[in-house]
Amino acid sequence: MTDPSPSKLKPPAVYYYGTCLVDLFYPEAGLSGIRLLEREGLRVIYPRDQTCCGQPAYNSGYVSEAREVARVQIERFSQPYPIVVPSGSCAAMMKRHYPSLFEGDPFLPRAEEFAGRIHELTSFLVHVLQVRLVDLGEPVQVTWHSSCHALREMGIVGEPAALLAQLARVEVVPLARESECCGFGGTFAVRHPEISAAMVEDKAADVVATGAPTLLSGDGGCLLNIAGRLEATGQRVRPLHIAEFLWERTRAR
Amino acid sequence: MRAEPGPHGFRAAASSALKDPGLRANFRRAMDGLISKRAAQFPDPAEWRAMRNLGAAIRARSVANLPALLERLEASCTRRGIEVRWAETIEEANGVVLEILRSHGATHVVKGKSMVSEEMHLNEFLEEHGIESLESDLGEYIIQLDGETPSHIIMPAIHKNRQQIARLLGEKIRGARYTEDVDELTGIARRVLRKKFFEADAGISGVNFAVAETGTLCLVENEGNGRMSTHVPPVHIALMGIEKVVENLEDVPPLYSLLTRSATGQSITTYFNMISGPRGAGEKDGPFSVYLVILDNGRSRISQDPELSATLRCIRCGACMNHCPVYTRVGGHAYEATYPGPIGKILTPQTEGVGARRDLVEASSLCGACGEVCPVGIPIPELIVRLRREAAEPAPGSTVAGAGTGRSRAESFAWWLWERAHRRPALYRLLGFAATRLGRFVPGRLPVLAAWTSVRTTPRPASRSLHELAKRAGVPHE
Numbered sequence: 001m002t003d004p005s006p007s008k009l010k011p012p013a014v015y016y017y018g019t020c021l022v023d024l025f026y027p028e029a030g031l032s033g034i035r036l037l038e039r040e041g042l043r044v045i046y047p048r049d050q051t052c053c054g055q056p057a058y059n060s061g062y063v064s065e066a067r068e069v070a071r072v073q074i075e076r077f078s079q080p081y082p083i084v085v086p087s088g089s090c091a092a093m094m095k096r097h098y099p100s101l102f103e104g105d106p107f108l109p110r111a112e113e114f115a116g117r118i119h120e121l122t123s124f125l126v127h128v129l130q131v132r133l134v135d136l137g138e139p140v141q142v143t144w145h146s147s148c149h150a151l152r153e154m155g156i157v158g159e160p161a162a163l164l165a166q167l168a169r170v171e172v173v174p175l176a177r178e179s180e181c182c183g184f185g186g187t188f189a190v191r192h193p194e195i196s197a198a199m200v201e202d203k204a205a206d207v208v209a210t211g212a213p214t215l216l217s218g219d220g221g222c223l224l225n226i227a228g229r230l231e232a233t234g235q236r237v238r239p240l241h242i243a244e245f246l247w248e249r250t251r252a253r
Numbered sequence: 254m255r256a257e258p259g260p261h262g263f264r265a266a267a268s269s270a271l272k273d274p275g276l277r278a279n280f281r282r283a284m285d286g287l288i289s290k291r292a293a294q295f296p297d298p299a300e301w302r303a304m305r306n307l308g309a310a311i312r313a314r315s316v317a318n319l320p321a322l323l324e325r326l327e328a329s330c331t332r333r334g335i336e337v338r339w340a341e342t343i344e345e346a347n348g349v350v351l352e353i354l355r356s357h358g359a360t361h362v363v364k365g366k367s368m369v370s371e372e373m374h375l376n377e378f379l380e381e382h383g384i385e386s387l388e389s390d391l392g393e394y395i396i397q398l399d400g401e402t403p404s405h406i407i408m409p410a411i412h413k414n415r416q417q418i419a420r421l422l423g424e425k426i427r428g429a430r431y432t433e434d435v436d437e438l439t440g441i442a443r444r445v446l447r448k449k450f451f452e453a454d455a456g457i458s459g460v461n462f463a464v465a466e467t468g469t470l471c472l473v474e475n476e477g478n479g480r481m482s483t484h485v486p487p488v489h490i491a492l493m494g495i496e497k498v499v500e501n502l503e504d505v506p507p508l509y510s511l512l513t514r515s516a517t518g519q520s521i522t523t524y525f526n527m528i529s530g531p532r533g534a535g536e537k538d539g540p541f542s543v544y545l546v547i548l549d550n551g552r553s554r555i556s557q558d559p560e561l562s563a564t565l566r567c568i569r570c571g572a573c574m575n576h577c578p579v580y581t582r583v584g585g586h587a588y589e590a591t592y593p594g595p596i597g598k599i600l601t602p603q604t605e606g607v608g609a610r611r612d613l614v615e616a617s618s619l620c621g622a623c624g625e626v627c628p629v630g631i632p633i634p635e636l637i638v639r640l641r642r643e644a645a646e647p648a649p650g651s652t653v654a655g656a657g658t659g660r661s662r663a664e665s666f667a668w669w670l671w672e673r674a675h676r677r678p679a680l681y682r683l684l685g686f687a688a689t690r691l692g693r694f695v696p697g698r699l700p701v702l703a704a705w706t707s708v709r710t711t712p713r714p715a716s717r718s719l720h721e722l723a724k725r726a727g728v729p730h731e
Contacts, residue, residue, distance in 0.1 A: 016728075018719045018720075018723075020675075022719055023685060023718050023719040023720060024685060024688055024689065024714045024715065024718055024719075025712065025713075025714060025715060026715070027715045027717060027718055027719035027721075027722045028715070028722070030719035030722070030723075031719060031722045031723065031726060034723065034726075034728055043729065044728060044729075045728075045729050045730065045731060046719075046723040046728045046729070046730055047730055047731065048678065048682070048720065048724070048730040049678035050678070051674075051675040051676070051678055051681040052675045052681075054675070056671070057668055057671060057672065058638070059619060059638055059641070060641060060645065060668065061638070061640075061641030061642035061643070061644055061645035061646060061659075062642075062645055062646060062665075062668040063642055063646055064646060064672075065668045065669065065671060065672035068672055068676050069672060069675040069676050071676075072675070072676045072678065076678070148618070148619070148620035148621050148622070149619075149621070151621075152620070152621035152622070152624070152625050153621065179622075180578055180620075180622070181578045181618045181620035181622070183578070183618060184618065185617070185618025185619055185620065186618075186619075188615070188616075188617065188618040188619070189618075189704070189705060190704050190705065191615045191616075192264075192267070192579075192615065192616050193704030193705065193707060194267065194268050194271050194707075195267055195271065195579055195582060195583060195616065196618070197707055197708040197709075198271050198277075198582045199578050199579075199582065199618070200708065200709065201708060202582075224712050225709070228705070228706075228709030228710045228711075228712060229708060229709050231709070231710040232706075232708060232709050232710045
């Protein structure tokens with residue numbers, strides 16, 4: 001057999017890294033991600049001392065500050081369990097950029113070991129757990145926005161679509177320019193507000209043009225940005241994290 | 254946010270560009286077209302990756318061996334009768350060009366497209382010294398007529414639509430009638446330029462690849478104006494940055510293919526010139542004298558940094574700007590730099606200083622579209638982050654221009670506070686608790702959120718954080 005069965009790959013326990021945006025703005029999505037993992041028979045550990053991955057400081061050039069915050073995260077996830085993250089962007093920060101923060105530092109091996117355990121949630125559900133979802137909801141249309149970092153830094157291309165395709169009564173309406181940035185970019189939205197505004201205006205217009213009543217994404221940053229624009233223009237489109245949507249559609253009530 | 258005064262006003266320029274719906278429509282339409290044409294050229298991801306790896310390796314090898322390759326190029330060119338001149342600064346380069354032109358008594362010059370000449374502001378310089386310098390690339394000709402600079406490195410007049418060009422030619426060219434027919438418009442320009450090619454005392458061009466092995470200057474173009482500029486006048490002056498050198502002739506085909514496919518979605522251009530010296534004995538055409546002016550202008554400094562030297566791999570295809578969501582919205586002029594878009598965001602701050610051009614370094618959402626399409630694998634987003642770091646907190650011994658000059662006390666304090674809040678989990682949880690309880694009392698318009706709420710509603714924290722929900726749901730924490 002070339003295709004390993006999920007049970008052989010399945011770890012006994014995973015860590016869950018909630019991310020600061022999900023923690024404060026999309027906690028239900030965060031909890032849904034935990035539920036999805038638990039349903040597959042995993043023990044999910046949510047370390048209380050997690051804060052932020054440090055990306056805002058790192059992307060702004062303040063590496064010392066990013067490094068010290070990163071160190072705290074690494075120390076609090078010390079067991080050799082996989083770390084599942086409901087965000088492509090934060091996952092990319094920890095997987096791709098943590099080691100570079102500790103170059104020449106004795107802490108580097110720990111940072112590399114930590115980075116090697118990072119998984120984005122949809123990727124983990126598809127590739128490691130090979131989940132089988134049963135749709136229990138009413139027929140509905142949704143559209144999907146890819147986060148730039150999930151797409152280009154984590155290589156999350158078909159995973160969300162593969163999960164949504166398992167939901168029999170969910171139709172995914174393609175979003176025009178799906179892979180174009182929504183304009184969030186963390187501090188970019190504050191440093192260049194007018195350009196960011198132009199970007200989110202276009203993105204929200206493309207979302208509305210799909211006619212789908214629900215917008216899904218896998219990143220809190222994109223959701224916060226696009227949701228704020230949709231709400232400001234009185235649009236009824238409901239922005240939702242994919243974790244929350246998947247849990248809502250498949251949980252037994 | 255206050256617009257910065259002076260020549261470097263990206264914010265102000267971007268702001269006014271964003272308010273111009275015509276300009277935004279011109280760029281959106283043009284960039285959408287270029288994106289789909291390029292995509293059609295790389296249908297197979299595996300082939301794309303293989304080609305890009307090859308292109309990146311060739312260019313990285315060139316950049317790593319610049320001094321040796323440039324010496325070899327000079328020797329090869331000299332052997333072929335091409336006279337090589339070196340210039341460290343744009344002032345020196347302009348001086349060299351002027352001196353060559355004067356030595357031939359030249360007063361009328363036709364130019365093929367050259368971004369290095371834009372870097373040098375060569376046209377202005379020559380006009381100041383009584384020499385007519387006429388752009389012969391159609392796009393360059395159009396913007397020269399209108400007194401503008403290029404808004405794109407491949408398609409310099411891409412910010413104008415057909416109607417704007419029709420009006421311009423109708424007004425500026427004697428005897429031309431107003432027409433919106435593209436063939437007729439091209440015909441009008443062609444009649445003017447054709448005469449100029451034959452009258453010119455000298456032709457100036459750029460160089461796409463200079464082959465060290467053979468002393469061959471390669472020039473990629475579609476209109477034939479490059480061939481006319483380098484072939485018809487008695488003197489040809491080629492301009493290049495030091496990074497344009499490649500080692501061998503066999504390095505050229507992969508780069509040429511990557512360039513045309515990435516730039517305009519063409520599998521090959523209409524013209525590809527390989528210039529290998531002046532007119533030989535018994536030959537009936539070609540210039541009598543060929544010069545190669547090689548400009549540094551900060552490039553050798555860039556080549557010293559192991560990471561940032563990747564900037565010099567650039568083959569000037571423009572794919573990064575075509576795919577950039579920021580460029581698409583503000584256009585090329587807003588950058589107030591010779592090279593706009595993502596490549597300009599990493600190149601300009603390295604020549605003008607990371608503090609002075611911090612506006613450019615910051616003008617990126619780090620979406621990564623530029624790095625994804627770069628045919629020579631320049632990790633543009635990573636280099637943007639590196640330059641932000643050089644502005645705020647440079648590595649010891651940094652060779653980057655203006656390192657450390659972008660740090661402000663207010664900003665440093667803000668990040669210090671951020672660090673305190675996020676490296677003390679108990680404090681973070683306390684702040685999170687406060688945010689969830691008080692978030693709904695945040696007024697709709699807070700000065701600190703004004704930038705965000707100009708087009709969006711105020712983000713409001715949930716009433717309970719995930720920390721609280723997880724604890725309440727009994728999710729184990731160790």
